[in-house]
Amino acid sequence: MMKIKCTLITIAFFTVFSAFSQTNLSNYKYVIVPNRFDFLKKKDQYQLNSLAKFLFEKHGFNAFLEGEDYPEDLKRNRCLALRSNVSAESGMFKTKLKIELMDCNDQIIYTSPMGESREKEYEKAYNIALRQAFEELGKLNYAYVSNENVSSLTSTSSTSQQLDVKNEVSEEIQELKAEIENLKKAKEIAKVEEKSDESPVVSKPNNREVSPELSKVITQPVNKKDSSDVLYAQPITNGFQLVDSSPKVVYKISKTGIDNVFLVEGKSALVYKRGNNWVIEYYVEDTMKTEALNIKF
Incomplete structure (x- = not known):
């Protein structure tokens, strides 16, 4: 009986957290992806930044690489966009990546669970781990809601x-x-x-x-x-x-x-x-x- 209660509490917690994250993300119209993540040495190394942009767009976000020609409303109001970052925690046997989304005041709005891979080659490992990290983000069913339609x-x-x-x-x-x-x-x-x-x-x-x-x-x-x-x-x-x-x-x-x-x-x-x-x-x-x-x- 105790185990069932704990399970129900856990499910309720993640349901509320998921709804809260979705509401927060829905307030932002764009996502800006940097040209280079901090754990990489070169711009778009292993095409990881381009992959991140592609995965954001796959899950309904309007994404831009940093420095691209932004829409006029984004030029006027940078707070319409979230800035994305991917950080790595690589061990001896696993490569781990997580996604962070921050607003224009550098406040973290969303952090994904860790994506993991046991591949030895960096290019394959990073690709698999990033795609896995995006899986939870995709479950939020993001859709932009303008200020006129807030609850x-x-x-x-x-x-x-x-x-x-x-x-x-x-x-x-x-x-x-x-x-x-x-x-x-x-x-x-x-x-x-x-x-x-x-x-x-x-x-x-x-x-x-x-x-x-x-x-x-x-x-x-x-x-x-x-x-x-x-x-x-x-x-x-x-x-x-x-x-x-x-x-x-x-x-x-x-x-x-x-x-x-x-x-x-x-x-x-x-x-x-x-x-x-x-x-x-x-x-x-x-x-x-x-x-x-x-x-x-």
Whole structure:
């Protein structure tokens, strides 16, 4: 009787785990396969990377080798794709491979059971072990489900996350309110300067002196970054997350009451539009630093 209970519990566990994995995977439209796995010395050695791409597609995934021409929606939003990896645990008599799938924040979404082979030749052993590792992935019956079709459970979870984000951001907004007001005044003063042909001394509208802090904001030089460092803006609650081509989340920015001015979550920093360019401003000790950002919305 005890054995039957244990068996039923085990079956129930794997059923729930399988359903959970399937739901997670269904939220992602693409899979990116690297050109070389870490345990191999060459790109596509033993044609293992090409085999992985083929097996992903066989089980319903839309897979691309790293560096291929990606679809437009994937170019705009790298978080639509999972990054795949295959790791090896080879012993004296067995070759073992497992598959890992990670999201754009490097969080592991899925790990397969080990595929095994006793073949002595690496090419045969890797081929057999990889195909075996893919067998469990195939049983999940993957099918992409867009955000518009997620379940009410996901919607409830999303609402909870939104409330958490709001609570975190509100505290930072309170801390940076003074900086936003200073920035707003500084931008107004900068507009007056642009219209004037006089010397580049900060003007004093309404006969009021300009504080040293506002002068720093206006005259702070911008450190230009490499034009290839493109950050893709992806909408989140109350703002955007800025993702590089890895893809990796570099900044999370929250909207303020001022157009084109954002708070940077986790930092005492602002992102705003200066002319036709986006910049980020932050303090290093008592010195304000300004850097240009190449943001694609």
